[in-house]
Amino acid sequence: MDLKNFFSPRSIAVVGVSRDTNKVGHVIFRNFIDGGFQGKVFPVNPKANEILNRKCYPSLLAIQEKIDLAIIAVPAALVLTAVNECNKKGIKDVIIVTSGFKEVGNYALDRKLEAALKKYRIRCIGPNCLGTFDAHTKLDSLFLPRYRLKRPEEGSIGFVCQSGAVGSSILDLATEEGYKFSKFVSYGNAMIIDESDLLEYLGNDEKTKVICLYIEGVKDGKKFLRVAREVSQRKPIIVIKGGTTHEGSKATLSHTGSLAGSAEIYFGAFRQAGVIRASTLEEMFHFAEILSKSILPKGSRVQVITNGGGYGILAVDAIVNNNLQLSAFGKEAKRELTSQLPPLVNVTNPLDLAGDATTDRYKISLDACMKDRNIDIILLITLYQTPLLTTDIVDIIVEANDMKVKPIIVVSAGGEFTEVLRKSLDENNIPTYTFPEQAVKAIAKLVEYYGKK
Amino acid sequence: MDLKNFFSPRSIAVVGVSRDTNKVGHVIFRNFIDGGFQGKVFPVNPKANEILNRKCYPSLLAIQEKIDLAIIAVPAALVLTAVNECNKKGIKDVIIVTSGFKEVGNYALDRKLEAALKKYRIRCIGPNCLGTFDAHTKLDSLFLPRYRLKRPEEGSIGFVCQSGAVGSSILDLATEEGYKFSKFVSYGNAMIIDESDLLEYLGNDEKTKVICLYIEGVKDGKKFLRVAREVSQRKPIIVIKGGTTHEGSKATLSHTGSLAGSAEIYFGAFRQAGVIRASTLEEMFHFAEILSKSILPKGSRVQVITNGGGYGILAVDAIVNNNLQLSAFGKEAKRELTSQLPPLVNVTNPLDLAGDATTDRYKISLDACMKDRNIDIILLITLYQTPLLTTDIVDIIVEANDMKVKPIIVVSAGGEFTEVLRKSLDENNIPTYTFPEQAVKAIAKLVEYYGKK
Numbered sequence: 001m002d003l004k005n006f007f008s009p010r011s012i013a014v015v016g017v018s019r020d021t022n023k024v025g026h027v028i029f030r031n032f033i034d035g036g037f038q039g040k041v042f043p044v045n046p047k048a049n050e051i052l053n054r055k056c057y058p059s060l061l062a063i064q065e066k067i068d069l070a071i072i073a074v075p076a077a078l079v080l081t082a083v084n085e086c087n088k089k090g091i092k093d094v095i096i097v098t099s100g101f102k103e104v105g106n107y108a109l110d111r112k113l114e115a116a117l118k119k120y121r122i123r124c125i126g127p128n129c130l131g132t133f134d135a136h137t138k139l140d141s142l143f144l145p146r147y148r149l150k151r152p153e154e155g156s157i158g159f160v161c162q163s164g165a166v167g168s169s170i171l172d173l174a175t176e177e178g179y180k181f182s183k184f185v186s187y188g189n190a191m192i193i194d195e196s197d198l199l200e201y202l203g204n205d206e207k208t209k210v211i212c213l214y215i216e217g218v219k220d221g222k223k224f225l226r227v228a229r230e231v232s233q234r235k236p237i238i239v240i241k242g243g244t245t246h247e248g249s250k251a252t253l254s255h256t257g258s259l260a261g262s263a264e265i266y267f268g269a270f271r272q273a274g275v276i277r278a279s280t281l282e283e284m285f286h287f288a289e290i291l292s293k294s295i296l297p298k299g300s301r302v303q304v305i306t307n308g309g310g311y312g313i314l315a316v317d318a319i320v321n322n323n324l325q326l327s328a329f330g331k332e333a334k335r336e337l338t339s340q341l342p343p344l345v346n347v348t349n350p351l352d353l354a355g356d357a358t359t360d361r362y363k364i365s366l367d368a369c370m371k372d373r374n375i376d377i378i379l380l381i382t383l384y385q386t387p388l389l390t391t392d393i394v395d396i397i398v399e400a401n402d403m404k405v406k407p408i409i410v411v412s413a414g415g416e417f418t419e420v421l422r423k424s425l426d427e428n429n430i431p432t433y434t435f436p437e438q439a440v441k442a443i444a445k446l447v448e449y450y451g452k453k
Numbered sequence: 454m455d456l457k458n459f460f461s462p463r464s465i466a467v468v469g470v471s472r473d474t475n476k477v478g479h480v481i482f483r484n485f486i487d488g489g490f491q492g493k494v495f496p497v498n499p500k501a502n503e504i505l506n507r508k509c510y511p512s513l514l515a516i517q518e519k520i521d522l523a524i525i526a527v528p529a530a531l532v533l534t535a536v537n538e539c540n541k542k543g544i545k546d547v548i549i550v551t552s553g554f555k556e557v558g559n560y561a562l563d564r565k566l567e568a569a570l571k572k573y574r575i576r577c578i579g580p581n582c583l584g585t586f587d588a589h590t591k592l593d594s595l596f597l598p599r600y601r602l603k604r605p606e607e608g609s610i611g612f613v614c615q616s617g618a619v620g621s622s623i624l625d626l627a628t629e630e631g632y633k634f635s636k637f638v639s640y641g642n643a644m645i646i647d648e649s650d651l652l653e654y655l656g657n658d659e660k661t662k663v664i665c666l667y668i669e670g671v672k673d674g675k676k677f678l679r680v681a682r683e684v685s686q687r688k689p690i691i692v693i694k695g696g697t698t699h700e701g702s703k704a705t706l707s708h709t710g711s712l713a714g715s716a717e718i719y720f721g722a723f724r725q726a727g728v729i730r731a732s733t734l735e736e737m738f739h740f741a742e743i744l745s746k747s748i749l750p751k752g753s754r755v756q757v758i759t760n761g762g763g764y765g766i767l768a769v770d771a772i773v774n775n776n777l778q779l780s781a782f783g784k785e786a787k788r789e790l791t792s793q794l795p796p797l798v799n800v801t802n803p804l805d806l807a808g809d810a811t812t813d814r815y816k817i818s819l820d821a822c823m824k825d826r827n828i829d830i831i832l833l834i835t836l837y838q839t840p841l842l843t844t845d846i847v848d849i850i851v852e853a854n855d856m857k858v859k860p861i862i863v864v865s866a867g868g869e870f871t872e873v874l875r876k877s878l879d880e881n882n883i884p885t886y887t888f889p890e891q892a893v894k895a896i897a898k899l900v901e902y903y904g905k906k
Binding site for chain 1: 475480552557597598600601602603617618619622623626628629667669695696697698699701704705707732733734735760761762764765766767769770772773774797801803805808837838839841865868869870871872887888
């Protein structure tokens with residue numbers, strides 16, 4: 001399904017823009033004014049002439065221009081009226097953020113709304129959702145204030161989320177941590193457009209390199225399997241499922257009304273469809289970090305380079321535990337490193353450059369590892385607390401990474417000074433992690449995904 | 454062993470204070486000047502009269518006053534001479550940060566140094582270590598610049614670390630994240646004072662509530678077991694072991710020269726000694742967070758309160774997966790909550806207060822949960838992205854926590870706005886986490902530790 005119009009319409013109407021600054025419709029409209037959306041925005045409220053110094057319209061029909069997308073934020077009892085107006089106005093795409101339908105047991109209203117949308121052939125995201133956010137076009141129907149919820153920069157992670165609260169808080173957190181997004185969708189009750197439609201759309205979206213998905217259940221299992229299998233051929237899909245235990249599954253019923261079904265059935269389906277499963281929200285973003293940035297590895301042999309012995313050991317433990325392989329240096333690399341590195345450095349895996357490691361030692365090591373065909377992936381641990389490691393280490397790493405010969409993944413743990421250097425790496429499209437165990441788990445997923453292709 | 458003098462001496466000498474600002478001895482001395490240490494500090498360098506505008510002494514013997522502790526930072530070849538001088542000066546405690554002994558195969562020098570220290574009955578931390586940091590007295594022998602490595606605030610986590618790089622980067626990171634420490638020790642080669650001595654000392658240290666330990670191997674297994682068993686009766690010990698795989702274990706040999714031994718033997722010993730095992734560095738701090746702050750729970754029945762449905766479900770999944778119990782409301786609490794909360798709120802576990810949850814709903818829920826004897830632990834999920842959740846939620850939580858009736862653990866994920874509120878909770882001694890899975894894993898360790906007592 002081509003859902004482009006939900007992310008880059010030329011004109012939108014926000015139906016239900018209250019004067020009350022805390023009300024959902026008001027926040028949405030204000031976010032359009034503040035957010036940099038380039039299209040036209042029309043507020044609708046029969047009781048106001050002006051809101052936030054903009055002309056307000058008594059109804060959709062009072063707007064003379066063509067409207068591509070309506071965002072409906074009126075109380076549940078008024079949603080049907082708004083949908084009828086959309087039909088008259090010729091609007092074919094709507095986002096209904098309003099809640100109060102089947103998720104609270106209001107089945108009668110739910111059925112009426114669904115019937116109306118189907119009759120009018122109106123495509124709908126929602127109801128009971130946050131709707132869409134597009135980091136490129138700045139289409140932003142999230143009804144949460146910008147000071148409480150940061151909006152992410154333009155990037156390549158697409159995020160589809162059944163739970164509005166999970167979606168918004170994770171978007172906020174991930175943005176703070178420097179993750180960049182293409183598109184975000186909270187689809188709520190999935191009355192018309194469901195998770196599979198969104199997956200299919202993001203699968204075709206050029207701006208999206210990796211898709212993250214939080215679901216409690218899927219609406220149509222067969223459809224999901226078909227779409228996921230097809231999309232995962234082209235780009236990685238990372239899924240976290242809420243309600244994997246019997247007790248958690250019961251709780252999904254009163255949340256999104258999902259019949260979560262057996263976790264094993266879901267996990268089996270994910271495997272079949274080539275979908276990568278994350279066990280926690282944290283993992284989901286660690287996996288997205290590597291899958292959105294890294295090039296494809298040629299195998300699973302990992303070389304660890306470190307200036308912290310303990311980190312090297314923890315990385316080796318993690319490599320073994322995640323069923324990856326420890327690479328062994330080829331003759332040429334071994335000879336080169338032995339002749340160029342100080343005698344105290346043991347040329348093995350992990351390659352421990354020691355606490356007094358200089359940037360030059362890193363350069364020598366990186367160069368040799370890039371050339372060595374016995375190494376598929378480089379895990380580079382750089383601890384910036386030691387004074388001999390100068391800040392141009394960043395340039396050395398970026399230069400090597402830009403050659404696009406093999407994946408380079410960087411681990412560095414620390415405070416402000418470390419974060420400054422880490423940010424430079426992030427901006428140069430290098431996957432970075434705080435702990436070796438996180439990095440290795442992510443590497444395993446990179447290998448898993450490309451191993452299948 | 455009473456090691457108090459290593460953390461709060463009245464006078465110290467730094468032996469080997471170079472003029473070169475990048476050299477270890479210089480950095481240590483400068484850190485004493487900048488760091489707020491209240492005792493007297495004497496720099497020793499035969500080739501300088503003044504360093505950093507302070508009088509410099511040609512040798513330890515040239516110092517007239519009594520010296521409680523010497524920090525030795527001269528090159529390896531000069532360490533013996535420095536130790537001889539310590540003996541003449543009557544100094545009984547030394548920290549030797551210098552490396553170049555058995556860890557690099559220099560066994561002859563190693564044996565000579567050990568013999569001298571034993572002959573003189575000088576107690577030694579090191580060699581090949583960062584030494585000690587005391588957040589209360591500001592004794593700071595870490596030879597890493599303050600701009601690269603933040604020093605933590607005064608707190609109750611004691612951290613003993615075999616790897617200097619792991620120690621320093623984690624100290625830096627943990628400080629950035631708001632963890633507070635009592636004492637930190639990097640003990641290097643453990644020539645005289647080993648991990649068990651330090652464990653015993655921190656076990657008796659009033660400022661230390663929880664002990665974190667990174668080890669690759671222990672020097673004396675029986676001693677460690679005896680001390681750990683004894684100390685863990687009084688305060689929690691959290692251990693992470695490097696080299697748990699065959700390959701990782703091999704790497705520890707060339708790092709700290711530890712014969713890591715079989716991981717199973719270690720894990721068995723940890724269990725016997727009542728030591729809590731962390732699988733990753735990240736886990737270590739998540740466990741320390743709860744164990745340093747929380748009161749003792751009376752059981753393992755957890756009630757989840759949330760304003761994000763998805764988070765509630767993930768929390769329930771995690772509770773089940775970590776073998777904790779989901780509490781069920783007693784009659785009284787059920788009645789109270791049903792009458793006071795809006796009809797849409799399902800009074801169950803998780804208690805989902807919905808996206809429009811107000812601070813008042815949280816207050817009602819917390820009050821009822823505090824009184825209900827069917828609940829041992831409260832897991833409170835507060836997502837601050839929604840505008841109706843006012844900032845006085847912090848006061849409500851702090852007030853409940855101050856009653857010290859049952860543990861309250863808070864989860865909130867988000868960006869800047871969230872972090873500001875989270876910090877207030879942190880400062881009021883409430884354990885806080887970003888993700889429900891992290892919080893629940895930590896709760897499981899709290900229950901495990903107190904369950905044994």
